[in-house]
Every structure is written in C-alpha cells, then in structure tokens.
Amino acid sequence: MICGRILMPRSKLATARGLDSRTLGSTLGELLDLEGSDEDDLYEAMDWLLLRQRRIEDELAKRHLCEGTLTLYDLTSTYSEGRHCSLARFGHNRDGKKGKLQIVFGLLCDNEGRPIAVEVFEGNTSDPMTVASQVSKVKERFGLERLVLVGDRGMITSARIRQDLKPAQGIDWITALRAPAIRNLVKGGALQLSLFDEKDLAEITSPLFPGERLVACKNPLLAAERSRKREDLLRATERELAKINEAIHRERRPLRGRVAITLRVGKVLGRFKMRKHFSFDIGKAHLRYARKEERIAAEAALDGIYVVRTSVPKTMQSSEETVHWYKQLAVVERAFRSIKTVDLKARPINHHKADRVRAHVLLCMLAYYVEWHMRKALAPLLFDDDDRTAAESRRPSIVAAAQPSERAQRKATTKLTEDGTPVHSFQSLLSDLATIAKNRVAPRIKDALSFDKVTLAHASTAQGVRTSRRELPNVGSAKHPQIEIPPERREDAPGG
Numbered sequence: 001m002i003c004g005r006i007l008m009p010r011s012k013l014a015t016a017r018g019l020d021s022r023t024l025g026s027t028l029g030e031l032l033d034l035e036g037s038d039e040d041d042l043y044e045a046m047d048w049l050l051l052r053q054r055r056i057e058d059e060l061a062k063r064h065l066c067e068g069t070l071t072l073y074d075l076t077s078t079y080s081e082g083r084h085c086s087l088a089r090f091g092h093n094r095d096g097k098k099g100k101l102q103i104v105f106g107l108l109c110d111n112e113g114r115p116i117a118v119e120v121f122e123g124n125t126s127d128p129m130t131v132a133s134q135v136s137k138v139k140e141r142f143g144l145e146r147l148v149l150v151g152d153r154g155m156i157t158s159a160r161i162r163q164d165l166k167p168a169q170g171i172d173w174i175t176a177l178r179a180p181a182i183r184n185l186v187k188g189g190a191l192q193l194s195l196f197d198e199k200d201l202a203e204i205t206s207p208l209f210p211g212e213r214l215v216a217c218k219n220p221l222l223a224a225e226r227s228r229k230r231e232d233l234l235r236a237t238e239r240e241l242a243k244i245n246e247a248i249h250r251e252r253r254p255l256r257g258r259v260a261i262t263l264r265v266g267k268v269l270g271r272f273k274m275r276k277h278f279s280f281d282i283g284k285a286h287l288r289y290a291r292k293e294e295r296i297a298a299e300a301a302l303d304g305i306y307v308v309r310t311s312v313p314k315t316m317q318s319s320e321e322t323v324h325w326y327k328q329l330a331v332v333e334r335a336f337r338s339i340k341t342v343d344l345k346a347r348p349i350n351h352h353k354a355d356r357v358r359a360h361v362l363l364c365m366l367a368y369y370v371e372w373h374m375r376k377a378l379a380p381l382l383f384d385d386d387d388r389t390a391a392e393s394r395r396p397s398i399v400a401a402a403q404p405s406e407r408a409q410r411k412a413t414t415k416l417t418e419d420g421t422p423v424h425s426f427q428s429l430l431s432d433l434a435t436i437a438k439n440r441v442a443p444r445i446k447d448a449l450s451f452d453k454v455t456l457a458h459a460s461t462a463q464g465v466r467t468s469r470r471e472l473p474n475v476g477s478a479k480h481p482q483i484e485i486p487p488e489r490r491e492d493a494p495g496g
Helices: 002-007 012-018 039-051 053-064 127-141 158-163 179-188 220-249 258-272 293-300 319-327 329-342 354-381 388-394 406-414 426-433
Strands: 069-079 102-109 115-121 147-150 171-176 201-204 213-218 278-282 287-291 305-310 438-441 451-454
Touching (some): 002 354, 053 115, 069 329, 102 354, 127 147, 127 158, 147 319
Antiparallel strands (some): 102 115, 213 305, 278 287
16 A cells, blocks of 8 residues: 555555556556455554554654754644544644545654654644644654754744643754744844844844744745735735625615624625735725725735744753754655645545544545655756755855755756756656556467566666667567567577
8 A cells, every 4th residue: 555655646446456566557466465465454444543653653763863862843724524533623724625524644754854653633632732743753662862852933932832842851852933922022122123134034032032032034035925925915804895895885785884894804804814915994884994004014014024933951952053953844844745635635534433543544644654765765867956965065054045056956857867868856756657557468379378578668668778769769668678588488599
C-alpha cells in the first residue's frame, strides 16, 4: 500500500485489483508476492500496521532525533466524505470545502522535514490543544531530555508556553508573535520602525515578554505583497457594497429595511474580512460607507514586519539561526501539500472507522517518508535544488527571499542536467520509469522455454545516455517493447 500510494494513489479496492498482474498488467503484486490479495487483506494489514505505530515512530525517532534536537511541528486538516466518520467534525476548514466534515492531523518532523510521527485528532480540535501531546511524545516515548520545538504563531501561544513548554524541564521553543502583539510592541516603544532603516533584522527585548528573545524582521517583498492584497480586498469590498447601494435605489423591488441591508453588508464583510477598515451609516433606505484611512495607514506601516520569539539562549543560537529555523516550517507545509494533494492524495477521507482513518494517515506519512528519501537521492534529475549550500550563500540576508543555486537555475532554464539528461518533476520521472515493462516471451519452438524480458527505461531518464530515439525507436515503450531474443533461440541459429 505504501508503494501503491507513491506510484498510483487510489482506493484500497483499486489497489487490491492492481496487485493482480492478470487484470491490470502491473507486476507490483508479483514482485512483492501479493498476487491474489483482496481489499479485505489490505484492511487487515491496516489494522496490523496501526498496532505497531508506536514502535515505528520510536524507531524513526531513534534514527533521526538526538538530544537537544530541533523538531518541527504543524497541523493541517483534510475533509471527509460522508457523515459517519467518528472523528469527522466541522472546524476551521483549510481545504476550502464548505459544508464538509473534516479530520485534523499533526505532523512531527526533524529539522530537515523528514517525518517522524503523525497523530490524528477530531476535526474541531484547535491547534494549541495538540501541543501537549507532542511534548509528551518526544519527552516520554522518544526519551529526549532536551529539545527545541518549532511551531507557528497559532500553534505555540502564550497560554501553551506557560502550561506545556517550560525551559526548566528541558523544553525550548521557537514561534512568532501575532499582529496585535506586534502593534503593542510598537506602541510601547520596544519596537521602533527606524530600526529597519539600514538593516532588516534586529533583536529587541520587552517587559511584555520577560525572559524571551524577540527577533524583529522586515521583508520588503512581503510588505509589497501584503499591501497589494489589502488594496485588492478593499476594492472588492467596495464593489460589493456598491451593488447593495444599487439594490437600495433601484426602481423595482428596492432593498428596504435596516435589518435587511445590514444582513447584506454582513455577508460582504464576512467574505472579505475588511470590517475594521470601514465605517458605516445604515438606515432604512440608505447605506453610506467610507474607508478608515488612518487605520489603514497604521496597518500599512507594519507591513512586512514579523517578530520571532524564542526561549533558546543567544549562546546556543544566534538571531539569524533563530529566524532560519522558524522559516524551516515551510518544509512541513511542503510535506502537507505532497501528502494531501500533489503526490500521495490522502484526501478526501473515505474511511468511517476511527482506527482506519488513523491507519490511512499513517500509511500516507510512511509513503512520504519514502518519497522524501527518493527525492533526496534523485535530486540531480529533478527540478529540486540539489545544491542548498550554494543557494544559501547567494542569499544576502536570512530575512530575504531564498535564492536558487546556479545549478538549479541552469536546470530551470535549459531543462537539462549537467550531463544533458532531461530534468523531471517527481511525477513525470515516475511516469517515465513506468514505461519499463516485463514481457513474457514464449518462442514458437518445440520444447522451448518461456522467459522474461524487462525493457529499458526511456532513454531520456538514464543518466549519460545520449542515444537518439531514431537509433533505438522502441526503447522504453511498454506498447512496443524492444525484445532481444537470445542467439541460441533465433530462427537463423544453427538448428533453429
């Protein structure tokens, strides 16, 4: 099921049918000695796997985590089909599927984004409420006395820091401040905007956060993007409000009543989330609105500014390293994207039993573990940047946007590797490798033995192979494979 999830993610019934080489022509079942397995066998295997989840995660932790290690943790949701899943609830839907029940799962990774453990929660579980179980898992099950937990600002909140994350118990953390806390720092004078006149990073202190380090950063590209997005939302809000005004002043069946107008306005504000930037005057037959320019300007002044907070002492971690490790949460986001949509397609959840849902998510996590190592090994053939050291050296500052290495730029421009091999995405490389076919050859000769012949991969996928398809027209073709008959079985052989 792990192999099938990477090669062709589909339902358990379709996976079971794919194990039979006689029906769909796949050799996966034959290679793994699983021909004849049906979907009931797969469900039994899922139940067997779930009972061993703790052992698997403990072994992964022993392999990839160590004392004082830095662990990345984030949470996502996946929508569920049907109404009978015992874990599915209505909650903050990250998939944009309105009206769908969902489950929530948290992924714990090492500092490179390699998955270590996964845990499934009910769909209405808030992000901060999952932190305590992760700390307990790392401290008690994995046996680590010291660790640094990295989580986003919605995950590691002040309440969770006070209750679950105590440096005295060997637990340090890295997170970021929310926008209201940043505004309070500016009002209190702890964060002065003039700090960013000549540099984009500064470490500050504040009595509001005693014993903590605060690293303030300003990214001009992020500031421009936030300004653009805010202006787009303001204009979209004004367009919808103008439509309401047209409905109020139309001749036929005009919109009337303060309650009715307020309800229409509320729908617009709920959609674009711009209530704080407008003032309103709503009457029985009128609607007047205006932008709060001062408030908009005050918010714009903080565009591009974020503050990373941590309990890690400066003697152990510099300001630049703190920002770097907080930004590493992006690798967990990439893992979610791969697990849920791009590669492994874990969503939607079609299982109803809680344990089957947990087993399904565990399978997808293990499949991503395999994919992570495949991507690392195959990086020179992929569009992935396989020279991260050179890429980091090109970045002018840790706050600035990441820059691709020269090798990655050449691959993106020429679509070729250094030895002339075409560059692939992970999925297109799997598709090319899927052209390898195993053919059973049965010579029409008396008493001749049948034998198997495996075709070569597509010429473009083999490193160093520069032979044109004109010279080898059938290489890599599953439909018309190139079969090489042994000399002793050719028609022109002596006695053949």
